Amino acid sequence: MLGVPAELGANAAHQSSPVMTYSNVNDNDMETLNLEEISELPPMLGREHRPVAQTSPWLHTPDTPTDTPRNLNAENKPHQLLVMKFGGTSVGGGEQLLRCAGIVRKALPDRPIVVVSAMGKTTNALLNAAKTAVETGEVDITAIRSTHELAMKHLGIDMPPTMVELLNELERLLNGVALLKEISTQTRDRIVSFGERLSVRAFAAAFNVAKNKEEAEAQAVDAWQIGMRTTSGSGSADSAFSSVEILEESFSAIMHHLGPLKQNYSYVPIVTGYIAKDSKGIITTLGRDGSDLTATVIGAAVKASEVQIWKDVSGVQTTDPRVISSAKPVRVLTFEEAAELSTFGSKVVHPAAVLPAWQAGVPMSVRNSMAPEDPGTRIVPKLSSTETKERRVAAISSKSNITMIVIKSSRMLGQHGFLAHVFSVFNKYAASVDVIATSEVTVSLTLDEGYKHVDVPAIERELQEVAKVSVLHDVAMLTLIVPKSDSVSVLREAFTVFEELKIQVEMVSHGASNVNVTFVLPGDQLLTASKKLHDVFFGP
Ligand SMILES: Nc1ncnc2c1ncn2[C@@H]1O[C@H](COP(=O)(O)OP(=O)(O)O)[C@@H](O)[C@H]1O
Numbered sequence: 001m002l003g004v005p006a007e008l009g010a011n012a013a014h015q016s017s018p019v020m021t022y023s024n025v026n027d028n029d030m031e032t033l034n035l036e037e038i039s040e041l042p043p044m045l046g047r048e049h050r051p052v053a054q055t056s057p058w059l060h061t062p063d064t065p066t067d068t069p070r071n072l073n074a075e076n077k078p079h080q081l082l083v084m085k086f087g088g089t090s091v092g093g094g095e096q097l098l099r100c101a102g103i104v105r106k107a108l109p110d111r112p113i114v115v116v117s118a119m120g121k122t123t124n125a126l127l128n129a130a131k132t133a134v135e136t137g138e139v140d141i142t143a144i145r146s147t148h149e150l151a152m153k154h155l156g157i158d159m160p161p162t163m164v165e166l167l168n169e170l171e172r173l174l175n176g177v178a179l180l181k182e183i184s185t186q187t188r189d190r191i192v193s194f195g196e197r198l199s200v201r202a203f204a205a206a207f208n209v210a211k212n213k214e215e216a217e218a219q220a221v222d223a224w225q226i227g228m229r230t231t232s233g234s235g236s237a238d239s240a241f242s243s244v245e246i247l248e249e250s251f252s253a254i255m256h257h258l259g260p261l262k263q264n265y266s267y268v269p270i271v272t273g274y275i276a277k278d279s280k281g282i283i284t285t286l287g288r289d290g291s292d293l294t295a296t297v298i299g300a301a302v303k304a305s306e307v308q309i310w311k312d313v314s315g316v317q318t319t320d321p322r323v324i325s326s327a328k329p330v331r332v333l334t335f336e337e338a339a340e341l342s343t344f345g346s347k348v349v350h351p352a353a354v355l356p357a358w359q360a361g362v363p364m365s366v367r368n369s370m371a372p373e374d375p376g377t378r379i380v381p382k383l384s385s386t387e388t389k390e391r392r393v394a395a396i397s398s399k400s401n402i403t404m405i406v407i408k409s410s411r412m413l414g415q416h417g418f419l420a421h422v423f424s425v426f427n428k429y430a431a432s433v434d435v436i437a438t439s440e441v442t443v444s445l446t447l448d449e450g451y452k453h454v455d456v457p458a459i460e461r462e463l464q465e466v467a468k469v470s471v472l473h474d475v476a477m478l479t480l481i482v483p484k485s486d487s488v489s490v491l492r493e494a495f496t497v498f499e500e501l502k503i504q505v506e507m508v509s510h511g512a513s514n515v516n517v518t519f520v521l522p523g524d525q526l527l528t529a530s531k532k533l534h535d536v537f538f539g540p
């Protein structure tokens, strides 16, 4: 479902849409709007209780006489838009919000669309509040309330009424859960959505406090107001993987709502990451860390000049700096390398988020909100020849708590019958396999830690009907991002390290992608192996 329509923009921009005047659009109204109503809404939303658009900006297409030079760039073309996503760590409190608002102000000539995650650890706090309500019947949102109150206090303003109302609504919802002592996955998704709905309002408030008179005002936007729509399905709130997919129609809807900012940058949209609605108007979530996906979908939809992911670290590092302090910044990665790196354990960019930008040819970068002058990491379609020459291994990532299953055929099924049977069992239990190695009679594979819901004992029982099965828990995967051209020499050096450290490699996967080599190791040897390999490939 996720894909980028080939011809966004020019054609869409010439469709006329009705001239609308509206007022008093508040969040509660938005909650009850149906699909048609949502798609009918004009592009400028979010300013509470006051008229926000008198005419449809779609009437101001680049070639209409109403265009002024101010709306065109130096080459007489409409401006592009820049997507800037700020993660929870970058917007943890009032001080950080002001810092990020400053970064956005500096980028105003590039016409930013801002995407924001929940403040600090708010998503975890919301999930815990829901759990506590179910288990104990108690409701306590003091910490969530005070995170937002303190931030507004830092800005020197009262909490905006919509934030007060959202906090009260959250409390009422949790009281209902506490009374029933049960919660549906749909309600849980709804509860976590408050994190981003609050943070965009806090961010908009911070920007409006910081801005000067000439600068456009910020407006908080819930992603569904600009048409971010997914398939139906709940339960992604606390999952590394989303159970929903972005509907293709979202791309044209987003372009419809935000595209006019290319001609007339009349407000700074501050859009909720991570949340969307399905076509019935039910709130859905994109999986943990899913705000990156919101940003790249918007970037692809409006053909942005760039999608910037702002974090608390100076771009992608050669490995997780919390684990190995000698990690160094990676200046440039290809989309393919970035996708592999995140799929295989680095938390820098959400694994699914690379795809929309990649398909749309919109470059990305990872930047540090604590050090905005740092160049960070560029993510581009292709490396230059100098960049290629400069490095062999781009980065190392790892995943622990992996389950490895070794299946040895006990019947003469023939290889294709055996493999078909094995995969049918994994398919039945919705178990997604990460790494696989096969021989005539043996299949070894790993299950990702994100699939904790998978009933491994049931898979084991079914497979035992045709095979000898052994399950190894607590193995780890260590992945080197390395182009195929260098992988032979890198493999040789890696095995020298494993030999020196007497590490038993359970499985090696090489070749499925152009850019990665993955080793499956005993979990307790991961740290030693990572440190040594990092020293070898990047220096101490
Ligand atoms: N290869 C890596 N490069 C950079 N940071 C990494 C890497 N692997 C793990 N991290 C960690 O990811 C953290 C940022 O992720 P996260 O806290 O989820 O950010 P955000 O809230 O901005 O989305 C960094 O502080 C860093 O410790």
Ligand SMILES: N[C@@H](CC(=O)OP(=O)(O)O)C(=O)O
Pocket: 086, 087, 088, 089, 117, 118, 123, 124, 195, 273, 274, 287, 288, 289, 290, 291, 292
């Ligand atoms: N707030 C959500 C979504 C998100 O993307 O967050 P962050 O950008 O802070 O990883 C989460 O915590 O999962």
